[in-house]
Amino acid sequence: MNNKHMMYAVCTTAALSSSALFFNLEAEAAQPATVNATSLNVRAIPSTSGAIVGKLYKGNTINVLTEQQGWAKIQLNGKDAWISSEYIEKKTSPTNVVSKQATVNASSLNVRSAASTSASIVTILPRNAKVTVIKENGGWSQIKTSDGKTGWVANQYLKVGSGSTTPSSESGGTSVSKQATVNASSLNVRSAASTSASIVTILPRNAKVTVIKENGDWSQIKTSNGKTGWVANKYLKEGSDQPETNNPTEKITITKAANLRTQPSLSASILRVAQVGESFNKVAESNGWVQIQYSSSQTAWVSKGLTSTEAPSTPGEVTNPTSGLEKKLIVIDPGHGGHDPGAVGQDELEKNLALRTAKLVAAQVESAGGTVLFTRSDDTFISLDGRTKISNASEADAFVSIHYNAGSSSATGIETYYYSARDQELAKYIQESMVQHTNMRDRGAQQANFYVLKHNNKRSVLVELGFVSNPSEEDRIATEQYQQQVSRGIAEGISRYFAATK
Numbered sequence: 001m002n003n004k005h006m007m008y009a010v011c012t013t014a015a016l017s018s019s020a021l022f023f024n025l026e027a028e029a030a031q032p033a034t035v036n037a038t039s040l041n042v043r044a045i046p047s048t049s050g051a052i053v054g055k056l057y058k059g060n061t062i063n064v065l066t067e068q069q070g071w072a073k074i075q076l077n078g079k080d081a082w083i084s085s086e087y088i089e090k091k092t093s094p095t096n097v098v099s100k101q102a103t104v105n106a107s108s109l110n111v112r113s114a115a116s117t118s119a120s121i122v123t124i125l126p127r128n129a130k131v132t133v134i135k136e137n138g139g140w141s142q143i144k145t146s147d148g149k150t151g152w153v154a155n156q157y158l159k160v161g162s163g164s165t166t167p168s169s170e171s172g173g174t175s176v177s178k179q180a181t182v183n184a185s186s187l188n189v190r191s192a193a194s195t196s197a198s199i200v201t202i203l204p205r206n207a208k209v210t211v212i213k214e215n216g217d218w219s220q221i222k223t224s225n226g227k228t229g230w231v232a233n234k235y236l237k238e239g240s241d242q243p244e245t246n247n248p249t250e251k252i253t254i255t256k257a258a259n260l261r262t263q264p265s266l267s268a269s270i271l272r273v274a275q276v277g278e279s280f281n282k283v284a285e286s287n288g289w290v291q292i293q294y295s296s297s298q299t300a301w302v303s304k305g306l307t308s309t310e311a312p313s314t315p316g317e318v319t320n321p322t323s324g325l326e327k328k329l330i331v332i333d334p335g336h337g338g339h340d341p342g343a344v345g346q347d348e349l350e351k352n353l354a355l356r357t358a359k360l361v362a363a364q365v366e367s368a369g370g371t372v373l374f375t376r377s378d379d380t381f382i383s384l385d386g387r388t389k390i391s392n393a394s395e396a397d398a399f400v401s402i403h404y405n406a407g408s409s410s411a412t413g414i415e416t417y418y419y420s421a422r423d424q425e426l427a428k429y430i431q432e433s434m435v436q437h438t439n440m441r442d443r444g445a446q447q448a449n450f451y452v453l454k455h456n457n458k459r460s461v462l463v464e465l466g467f468v469s470n471p472s473e474e475d476r477i478a479t480e481q482y483q484q485q486v487s488r489g490i491a492e493g494i495s496r497y498f499a500a501t502k
């Protein structure tokens, strides 16, 4: 085996293989069902061309192990076999009618048309959305949303009760109400007063917040768009003074999609991508950079070559949106999960790294105005087919599968894969932004025959974010700093792609 072949061996086995490989790995509970056809062929494989290995008759009871595209897997004489799902009736567990209030306890929650992860998605609820539970069945609850939609969600993502859902109720602390600004280049807002709590959103430097509670070294804050969470006190500066502007009447207009940065430097963090035609008040100018008024409390820098001082070509259409992914739905697919660890490093498992990155990408996408749908948001196994089904059933504008690589102990770098020629541009933009933010070795954007790309109806890419098989690279990719950098790169790549292809 040559080196090149070795490179992707561990991680991509899962992504490349047909979902058939996973049939006997799926540890789902058997569900009893009854045959309702006069006679039903039992086949060796889930296809009408599969060999017939037995017959079942009306009224026979069988246990369905899993279901796959219209076929149900059963056991016949100790061996796996398949029957058409169409001719069986599943016995469902008793449904309890209830009526209670609950809140969503996940960063985004798919509400489905039936109690199954393969059912179509009715709507997506954000964290802390209030719902009424109207029925319970096994691990699922039928809920009604505040705007009257009905659907099914997994119980584990609901928290019963409709009281304050912010951690303040449990965390205690002193209630206050004061203005503050973020005093760090980017600040994680977390669901509880702990660095291990999940990230609710990420704020840029100088963002204005309201401090509503203080508890030790932590403050509970409310962001300008109404999100609540906890931040470390040391990254807040009290007050919300307006920065001084030299000449607020002079305007500049963006002539090419441009990064708005916190400092006049290519290595400064990027607030967002400004689109052609946007205009801003000019504050100052320095060494080829223009300082602009980014929001009422914040300035940003943009490369002067990407701007003009002439009036915008479409006056009256000047916008200053908070970011570049408004109205975009991005499906984020953390690779592997559950019994499938993916690539295994000395300290890290691919499945865990991928989930961490996925949550950070989600925070970035949301802070750029987009909506996120996860294929998994915890450590559970989802088949490759299940992942593409979620994407295909959604209104996704893009699907991003997140992986870490394995190969030799000296292999390095990051790469982005696409399957369809349509998605090559998206892959290129993401790869470019990731390399820019991380300075990792650039392995390029490449075509590959991955299941989650090939069977995806939406724009889709798969990113490989570094080698866990290389001990020094493993150390770096596990750091919070790397995770943040690469996540920002992914979100910015998507945003740049949409800005460029609009």
Ligand SMILES: [Zn+2]
Binding pocket: 010, 011, 012, 014, 015, 335, 336, 342, 343, 350, 402, 403, 404
């Ligand atoms: Zn993988």
